[in-house]
Amino acid sequence: MNSVIAFIVIFGALVFFHELGHFVFAKRAGILCREFAIGMGPKVLAFKRNETQYTLRLLPIGGYVRMAGEDAELMELKPGFRAGLIMGQDEKVEKVVLNNKDRYPDLRVIEVAEADLEKELYIKGYEEGEETLQRFELSEKAVFIEDGVETQIAPWNRQFNSKKLYQRFLTIFAGPAMNFVLAFIVLSIIGMSAGIPVDRAVLGDIVPDDPADQAGLEKGDEVIAISGEEISSWADLTGIVSESPGEELTIDVQRGDESLSFNVTPEERTFEQGEETISQGIIGVYNPRIESPSIFQSIQYGAEQTYFWTVTIFDLLGDLITGQFSIDALAGPVGIYKSTEEVAKAGIYQLMQWGAILSINLGIMNLLPLPALDGGRLLFFGFEALRGKPIDRQKEGMVHFVGFALLMLLMIVVTWNDIQRYFL
Template sequence: MDVSSFFAMIWDSALIKIVPFLFVLTVIVFFHELGHFLVGRLCGIRVLAFSVGFGPELVGFNDSHGTRWKFCAIPLGGYVKFLGDENVASTPDRAAVEKMDDAERSMAFPAKSVGRRAATVAAGPIANFILAIAIFAGVAYFNGRVVGDPVVAEVRAESPAAEAGVLAGDRIVALDGNPVAYFSDILEYVSTRADVPIAVEVERAGGRVTLQVTPRTVTQTDGFGNEIKGPLMGLVATRESAAFRTEKLSALQSIRYGAEQTWFFTHHTASFIGGIFTGNQGAEQIGGPIRIAGISSQVATLGFSAILILAAQLSISIGLLNLVPIPMLDGGHLLFYAFEALRGRPLSEKVQEVGFRIGIVLVLSLMLFAVWNDITWLT
C-alpha cells in the first residue's frame, strides 16, 4: 500500500466515524439551545448569540433581531447568550445590568422575573424530550412498529426464569399485574428491575400460572461486539414463536408511541444514573464523545432510521443530565431560582460564584472520567 492509499484509508475511516457523530450531536445541541432561544424570546429577553459548538467561529450570520447565529470549531455542545449574561454559562452580569438604561434592562435576562428565567432555562431540557418524542413518532409513522407476541420459545438454562419454572411455549400475559401485549413489553419492564422480584403470569395449557422471577444483571455482547450490562430473566423468542410483524401506526398512534418510548428511556436512564450512586450500576458504563462517536458509526451501518433513534436516546440522556442540580448546568440554575423564589431575593453573588466554581469542577471531573472510560473502552 502506497502512502496516498494509506492516508485515503485513514480519511475514509475518520469520516465514517465522525460524520454520524457530528450529525447526532448537532441535532441534539441545536434543539436544546432552540428551546432556550424560543422561550427566551417569548419572555422578552434579547438573545445576543446562538452557537452550535464552542471556540472560534467557523460561519455565522446576524438575524433581524441582532442575534448572532454561528457554528464554532469545537462541536461538543453549544450555548445561547442572553443580554446580561457574563459568559456562555449564563452567569449573571449584575454590574453590567445596573449600567443599562431602562429600555435595555427590560430585555436583560437577570432583570426578568424568576418565573421567566426558570421557564427559559427549563426549555432546553424540555426541548430534548420533545425532540425524542418527535423522532420516535416519526420513525414509527413512516416505518411502522416491529412487534412480536409474548410467547417463549426457549428458557436459558440456569436463568432466573428457568429457576422459577417458566417453560418454553408459555405465553406471558402480565408482569406484576400489568398486561403484556408484545414481547418487547417484557424486555422494557425487566430493564429497570435488577434483583427485583416480578410476578410473572403465564398462560399454559389453557390455564394461568403466576411465578416469581427475579431478574439478574448479566453482561452480554451486542451485534457490534460491545459489552452491555443489564437485568434479564432468560427468555428467548424466535420469529416463529413470537410471530414478529410490522404494524402500521396512524399519526395519533405514532405520537402516543413516541411519548411512551420517551418515557421508557427517560425512566431507564434515570434508573441507571440512580443505580450508579447506589452501586447497582457500574460507572464504567458512562461514555464520552469518543464512545458516542464509535457507537454512532456502528449504528449508522444499520441505516438512517437507526441513527435517528440513537439521536432520540442521546437527546433524552442530555436532557436529564442538564436537569441535574449542579451549578453551571440548567438544573443548577433552576436550583438557584428555587432558592430565590423561596427567599424572595436572589442568593448573594459570592454564593453563586462559589456554586459555579464547584459546578465547573464537577462537570470537568465528569468529562475527564467519561473520556477515561472511553479510552478503556477502546482498549
C-alpha cells in the first residue's frame, strides 16, 4: 500500500507541475483554460473556479490543460435554431439556453437567423410572434447551457491560436520547464535536509549489520588504501568496492591518530539492466556530507545535481539512438512503479531523489521533437517562425495524431516488456 501511495504522489506531483507550467503561461497570455486535469479517464473529483474546471481523474497516467482553440470549438448556432436568451444588466446576452427552456423563466426565445460567436459576438434572430430581425450583443463571458451543462464561449482573442508566436511557444515550453524547476527544488531540499555529499574518502553513516559494520569500520574513518591501492576520493573507494563482490579487501584507514586495517568482504547485490544482470559489491557505508549546509550551498547542490542528471539522461538517449542501449531496458508505468517500490524501501530522501530524476526525465522526453509531444509542437512553431505563417492546422493535426498512435504502440510494447520482466 505504501508503494502505491508513493507512486501516486510522485507521479501526481510530476504531472501537476508540468500542467501548472502550461496553465500559468496560458492564463498570462489571456487564453481561456476550460479544464485543468490531473489523471485521465472518468472524473473522481471536480470543482469550478472562475472560468476553469479543476478535475481529478481516475487513472494516474497523465493530465492536461484544455485550452480554447486547441481543438475546433463545438458551439455553434445555425440558422433555424431556437434558443433562449438570458440578458444581463448591460443588455448583453449572458446565457444561451439550447434545450429544456421551460426550466428557465423570463427567457427571450428567438429563432436564430445568424450568429458570430468568435469575432463580433452577436446573435441575430426573430423573437416569437415578431417579424422584425433583431441583433443581440453577446457578453465575452457568455455561456451556452445544454442539458444543464454550462460551456463558456471562446472569443477569438481568448483562443490559443490567436496569440502571438512567442506566447504560444512559452505556453507549451513552460510544461517541460516546470519539471526541471521541480527537480531543482526537490534536490535543493534534499541537500538542505540530508546534507550535501562530498567526494572525500571518508566514511559517512554505517549501515548496521552490513559488512563495514561487522568488520569494525566507523563513521569518520578516512580510507587511505584498499588492498594496497591508494585511495584519494569517494569515487575511488566505491569503484573498487563495487567491482569486488565476494572478494576480501583490506581497507587501511586513519582514525584520529591511529592507522588501522580491516578485512572486509563486499556483499554481492544484483540488479537488472535490460536483459543483463549486473553484479555489484557493497559494504554498507554512505559518503560523507556537509551537515547543515547554507541555503546557497543547497541551491548550488540542487543546480549541480539537476545538470548532472540531465546530462546523464541525454547520454542514455544517445546510447538508445546508436543501439548501445536496448529498447527492452525502457520502463513504462509498470516498470516505474516497481522501481518506486524498491526505492521507497531505502528511505524518504532516496524516494525524493528518484522523484526528481523522474521529473527531469519527463521534462526531457516532452522536449523531444516528436509529434504529439510538447517538443513536436515547439518544432512546428519553429517552422512557423521560418515560413512567416503557421502550418495548415489539419496537416499538423494529422502529424500529431500519427505520432500519438506510434507513441501509444511504443507504450504498449514497453508495458508488455515490464509485465514479462516482473510478473511472468
